[in-house]
Amino acid sequence: MKLYSLSVLYKGATKANLLKAAYDLSSFSFFQRSSVQEFMTFTSALIAERTSVGTRASVKEQEYLCHVYVRNDNLSAVVISDSEYPQRVCFTLLDKVLEEFSRQVDSIDWPSGNPDTISYKGLDIHLSKYQNPREADAMTKVQAELDETKIILHNTMESLLERGEKLDDLVSKSEHLGNQSKAFYKTVNMTDSPATLNRVHAAATVNVVVFATFAGTETELLL
Amino acid sequence: MQSLCVQLISSFLHYNALRVNGEVCVLRRKNTSGVKHVKMHQHNKSNITLKKQALNRVWLYGSLQTKKDIRSGQTAGKAARWVLQHILRQFSAVAHKTQQQVEAEQPDAERTPFLGSHLDRLIHQEMKVCSDAACRYPSNYNAWSHRIWVLQHMAKGNIKVFRDELSSVHPWVSMHVSDHSGFHYRQFLLKELLNTELSQSLSSDSANGELSLGDAACGDRITTVFKLFYQETELCSDLIQSFPGHETLWSHRRHVYYLWHHWRQDQDICSVGKENELKPTGINEPGGSQGKSVDRHKHVSVPMEVDRVSLPDHDSKRLRRGILLPSLLTLQNEHTFVNSILNSCCNAEQNNYAVAYKKWLDTVISAQSLDI
Numbered sequence: 001m002k003l004y005s006l007s008v009l010y011k012g013a014t015k016a017n018l019l020k021a022a023y024d025l026s027s028f029s030f031f032q033r034s035s036v037q038e039f040m041t042f043t044s045a046l047i048a049e050r051t052s053v054g055t056r057a058s059v060k061e062q063e064y065l066c067h068v069y070v071r072n073d074n075l076s077a078v079v080i081s082d083s084e085y086p087q088r089v090c091f092t093l094l095d096k097v098l099e100e101f102s103r104q105v106d107s108i109d110w111p112s113g114n115p116d117t118i119s120y121k122g123l124d125i126h127l128s129k130y131q132n133p134r135e136a137d138a139m140t141k142v143q144a145e146l147d148e149t150k151i152i153l154h155n156t157m158e159s160l161l162e163r164g165e166k167l168d169d170l171v172s173k174s175e176h177l178g179n180q181s182k183a184f185y186k187t188v189n190m191t192d193s194p195a196t197l198n199r200v201h202a203a204a205t206v207n208v209v210v211f212a213t214f215a216g217t218e219t220e221l222l223l
Numbered sequence: 224m225q226s227l228c229v230q231l232i233s234s235f236l237h238y239n240a241l242r243v244n245g246e247v248c249v250l251r252r253k254n255t256s257g258v259k260h261v262k263m264h265q266h267n268k269s270n271i272t273l274k275k276q277a278l279n280r281v282w283l284y285g286s287l288q289t290k291k292d293i294r295s296g297q298t299a300g301k302a303a304r305w306v307l308q309h310i311l312r313q314f315s316a317v318a319h320k321t322q323q324q325v326e327a328e329q330p331d332a333e334r335t336p337f338l339g340s341h342l343d344r345l346i347h348q349e350m351k352v353c354s355d356a357a358c359r360y361p362s363n364y365n366a367w368s369h370r371i372w373v374l375q376h377m378a379k380g381n382i383k384v385f386r387d388e389l390s391s392v393h394p395w396v397s398m399h400v401s402d403h404s405g406f407h408y409r410q411f412l413l414k415e416l417l418n419t420e421l422s423q424s425l426s427s428d429s430a431n432g433e434l435s436l437g438d439a440a441c442g443d444r445i446t447t448v449f450k451l452f453y454q455e456t457e458l459c460s461d462l463i464q465s466f467p468g469h470e471t472l473w474s475h476r477r478h479v480y481y482l483w484h485h486w487r488q489d490q491d492i493c494s495v496g497k498e499n500e501l502k503p504t505g506i507n508e509p510g511g512s513q514g515k516s517v518d519r520h521k522h523v524s525v526p527m528e529v530d531r532v533s534l535p536d537h538d539s540k541r542l543r544r545g546i547l548l549p550s551l552l553t554l555q556n557e558h559t560f561v562n563s564i565l566n567s568c569c570n571a572e573q574n575n576y577a578v579a580y581k582k583w584l585d586t587v588i589s590a591q592s593l594d595i
Binding site: 001083133 | 397398466
C-alpha cells in the first residue's frame with residue numbers, strides 16, 4: 001500500500017502547469033528513479049490536462065492508480081498510488097492539499113508558477129504522512145460530500161487521449177521528460193499498448209556489476 | 224580454519240555468480256550446478272555456522288530480488304534450506320553430545336542454552352531476510368514458503384516463536400491487504416498454534432492422573448484458542464471495513480472461520496466422551512472452569528439458536544476476565560457482519576465479495592453443521 005507521487009498543477013487552457021511535486025521512489029531501484037520521476041510528472045500533467053474542470057477521476061494503469069481532482073478554479077492535484085491504497089483516502093488527501101495550497105499560495109502565481117518559484121512546503125509532509133492511510137485519515141469518518149459514484153474511472157491511460165492521438169507523440173514532445181527518459185521509452189518494444197511506468201521500469205534496468213575483493217577475510221557483500 | 228571469501232557478482236537479468244575460495248562458479252538462471260559446487264565446498268569445512276549464515280543471506284538477497292528471477296529464487300531457497308538443515312544437524316549433534324556429557328556429569332551444560340539462543344538468532348535472521356524479500360515484490364511465494372519451512376523445521380512446538388511471528392506480521396498484512404501469501408502465512412501460524420495447543424492438552428491429559436487438574440488447564444487452553452480466533456476475526460473485520468474491495472481479506476476470513484468451525488466440531492466430538500465423565504463432578508460447580516466447559520459444549524452444539532448480537536467492548540472485557548464466549552464466533556454473527564457490510568458499502572467489488580461469502584456460509588458451513 002503505497003503512494004508514489006503527489007503534485008499540484010494549474011490547468012491552463014491548453015496545458016497543465018506543474019506548480020509543486022513530492023515523490024517517494026524508495027521502492028524503485030536507484031538507477032531507475034530519475035526516469036520514473038520524470039514519467040510520473042509527465043503522467044500527472046497529462047491527466048490534469050485531460051480531466052474536465054470540477055471533476056474527480058481515477059486512471060488505472062497496470063498496478064498504478066492515478067487519482068486527480070480538478071477544482072472549479074482550475075487548481076488541480078494528482079496522486080499516484082498502487083492498487084491497494086484506498087481510493088477514498090486519496091481523494092481526501094487531494095482535497096486537503098488543494099485547500100492548504102490555495103490558502104498559502106496566491107492565485108496570481110498559479111498560471112505562471114513552477115516548482116522553483118512556488119514556496120509551498122506541505123507536499124512532502126503530506127505524502128509521507130499518508131503512506132499509512134489509517135493513521136492519516138479517520139476511516140470511520142463518512143465523507144458526506146464525496147460520492148464515490150461520481151468519480152470517473154479510466155481503465156487505461158489511453159482512454160484519456162483524443163482519437164488519433166498517440167502516446168508516443170506526446171512522450172517525444174513532452175518537456176517533462178529528459179532525453180534519456182525518451183530514449184528509454186523508445187527502446188521498449190512498442191506494440192499496440194502504450195508505455196507504462198512498468199515498461200520504463202524494465203527499460204531503465206541497467207546491468208549492474210559490482211565487484212568487491214576481499215583478501216583473506218570473511219566479509220559479506222549484500223546488494 | 225579456512226577462511227571463506229564470498230563475493231557476489233550479480234547482474235540483474237542473467238547471472239548470479241558466487242566466488243567461493245577463489246573459484247568462481249557461475250549460476251545461470253536454470254542451472255543448479257553452481258549450487259552443487261558450493262555444497263561440495265561446504266562439506267569439507269569443519270567450523271561452519273557463521274559462514275553458512277553469510278552464504279545463506281547472500282543467496283537470498285541476490286536471488287529473491289527480481290520478480291523475473293523466479294527460478295533463481297527457488298534455487299536460492301533450496302540452497303538456503305540445505306545450509307540450514309546442515310546447521311540443524313550440527314546443532315542436534317552438539318546438543319546430543321552435551322546431553323551425554325551432562326549425563327556423565329561434566330560441566331558443559333551451559334552450551335545448550337547457548338545453542339538455544341543461537342538457534343533463536345538464526346530463526347530471527349531468516350525471518351528478517353524473508354520479510355525483506357517479501358517487500359520487494361508482491362506475493363513472493365519463495366520468500367513466504369521459505370519462512371514457513373524455517374519455522375516447521377527450526378521452531379517445532381515453540382509457541383513463543385509462533386506468537387511472536389503472528390504479532391510481527393500483523394502490521395505487514397495491514398499494509399499489504401492484497402498479498403495473499405502474507406495471510407496464508409497467518410493461517411499457517413494459526414494452525415500450528417492450534418496443533419501445538421492440542422498436542423499439549425492431550426499430553427497433559429495422559430500425564431495427569433487427576434481429571435480435575437487436567438480440565439482446568441484444558442479450560443485455559445480453550446480460552447487461549449478462543450482468544451486467538453477472536454483476535455484473528457477482529458483483524459479481518461477491521462481490514463475488510465477499512466479497505467473495501469480486496470478478495471484476499473474475504474478469502475482469509477473463510478480460512479479462519481473454517482478452521483474455527485472444524486476445531487469446534489472436533490472439540491464437540493472429544494467432549495461428548497468427556498462430558499459423561501465430567502457429569503458427576505462438573506455440573507454442580509457454578510463458577511469453575513468445568514462448569515463453564517459443560518455449558519460451552521451444550522451451547523456450541525446448537526449454533527443457530529444463539530441470538531446474541533456481539534457488543535465488542537462488553538464482550539472483549541468479558542474475554543479479558545477469562546470467561547468463555549463462544550457466542551462471538553457463531554454463524555449468526557458472521558451473517559450480521561456480512562449484512563452490515565452490504566448495507567454500508569457502495570463499492571461494487573466489496574458487495575460481490577460479501578455476497579459470495581454469505582453464500583459460502585449458507586452452503587458450506589450450514590451444511591456441515593447439520594451433519595453433526
